[in-house]
Amino acid sequence: MASHIRKVLAVAFALGVGFAASVTAQETGTATTTAAPMSSDLIPVSQAMLDGAAADAKNWIHPNGSYDNARFHAGNQINTANVAKLKPAFVFQTAVLESMETAPIVVNGVMFLTTSFNHVYAINAATGEEYWHYKQKLGPIVTVCCGNNNRGVAVSEGKLFMGTIDAKLVALDAKTGKLLWEAQIADPNLGYSETMAPAYVDGKVIIGTNGGEYGIRGFVKAYDANDGKLLWTFYTIPDKGQEGVWAVNDATGRDMHRDIAKEKADLGKDSSFWQRLGGGVWMTPAIDKKTRTVFFVVGNPSPDLYGAVRPGDNLYTDSIVAIDLDKGTYKWHFQYVSHDVWDLDAVSPPILTQAKDKSGKMVDVVIHGGKTGHIYVHERETGKLIRFSEAMIPQENMWVLPTKDGARMLPGANGGVEWSPMAINPKLHLAYAANLHQPMTYHVEEVPYPGGKLWLGGAFKTIPSEEQWGRLVAVNMDTGKVAWGAKTPQPLIGGVLATAGNLVFNGEANGWFKAFDAATGKELWKYNCGAGVNAPAVSYMVGGKQYIAVAAGGNNQIDAKRGNSVFVFALP
């Protein structure tokens, strides 16, 4: 993500306004409502529950619904026939008025949600009554690209796990919200921070890192869930071999206009840059328990736009990577864009599902929605690319190299598909992706490593005269064809939920939260939340009733109107 970076909107006054809003946000967030005693319904989440989450309509216990990251909820009480009647059941207001990207976790009627600046709330998932409110005591140095966001917690056996913007992993008691342990993951002075929801599996907490805009060396780490002891580290920038195969074309066969002879000569002069080569991992990995494999995508190389200081393919940036769950060792990788100088990297979390291979046989696959605007379908065992989808948004002038004065290319540097998690409907074989269309020019500047300061090596500029928009797209995973697309007036960031009621839920920066027919894309319902809906929705059941929950807190990256609430909907 560098993605994540994905930043944007560049008018002077907007910038000023954005900053003021951030300052205000920093001054809020201390008050809380009087807490009620924790519900006796709260139960410890067992490994068996986590393993069976995909079929469990009652709970939502993974940030993306299951270890597959499929974001497909098994409940069908709310469906295409009745969704038009969906109404708010309650609105929970947090004390923090700032960007919300949280995917709430729900355990037997208790919801755990997070806000910017690492607050966590436990509330009644049917009434909104607050049980407890935890505020992380942040250290003096916090270095974040793209907002002080948090995307949620992992849960297991009475504990919650959260990454913090000052680069810690913390464990909380789910019943009381008390801190159990914390581990410093990396040094925030150097640009490391955490915004992703970690994954919990078999006693381990697995987490990546932000920092691809600061010259970090990315990683995925596993910690012991009992005490926070580090178990293994997989560096997304290997000690050796990051020059790769000197790829001329991207994953779709287009020439990236590299000067490979010059890169090879430069590598001979200095190869020490790999320690600052970036490669953040921004989103929760997918986990295949059968093969004990962890799948994640790796973000952009550092610096984003200035490639001259990092010759080679810059492995494993802009790649999907599979590693061993127990040892953290390499299994395979597939790189989408080698030697990226556009920040068109890989951020949206991979999904494990099945799709047809080239011979028409249904096989286990892992898919990823890229900032390039393609969905890539890979053989899960080897990483081999089976197909890539039609482009979901306009592509023009790929891959023109950035210049000092700016070169126009589509997509802009936010994508395509940003960090927003996709969803799938396994029966329809469709994958749903939230896309952005933001025309930009790419500018390069020669900039030496600035020591933990933002290091883009240039600039991404939106083009004020060109319209920006978003598009929710359904792609047939067996063919790569676009089944339907719904254009939105603003770029989409937040993520998608699909349900067994043949519905797809998606939010927009203008406050609309909408439901679509999963097969046709017909809009069936909408509700305006009054602030940007830039977070992925979740679904669960309490007392036999299905709910849909989504945060409406706006977004820093696209400067969507800020809010502080989680909206929860049900049928009357």
Add this chain to the structure above:
Amino acid sequence: MRPPRSGVAAFFGSRMLRLAIAALAALAWPAHAQLDAKQMASAREKAQVCFACHGPDGNSQNPDYPILAGQSWRYIYIELRDFKEGRRSDPHLSPMVANLSNEEMIELGNFFAAQKPLPIKFQADSAKVEAGRKTSDAVLCPMCHLGGFVGQNEIPRVAGQYPQYIKKQLLDFKAKRRTNDAGNMTSVASTLSEQDIENLSQYIANL
């Protein structure tokens, strides 16, 4: 007809700035803690050595040395770190910061941020001040330094700084003698003429 946007404006009218601002906003939040009386006394003791050049409580009496009183803690911290790690250098300062710990640099930043800056003795040239104001608007200085050049977080306060110090920094950025700015100020300064720099330093010093 609008004048063409300068390279500076183009560079800054970008998502980079948003990013930077978002990042900086975050940076400032937790560490803005006020020092209590005991911490202040301890910090003042550590800062004594700085007073020799930067003046009592960071109110420099020598126009070659910048005023530190009222500067943002985060900027002081980052600059000290850059001196220590060699991204910025000065024959006097570099050796003095070599043995500072991160905590000491933060403490010094918080100390000077808490001091009141005193006005400098300076006779401004009103024509240059007005020309400097126009240049400042044209190259979008206030987007980072804010209106009145009061600074924020990692972006320094420059208002009321000595004009010859401001001028030296801008010339150093232009000539890339100073390069610890992650490309922002070197890009800005590259399109400024020496006259622009003279005007800007008068305008900003006069704020």
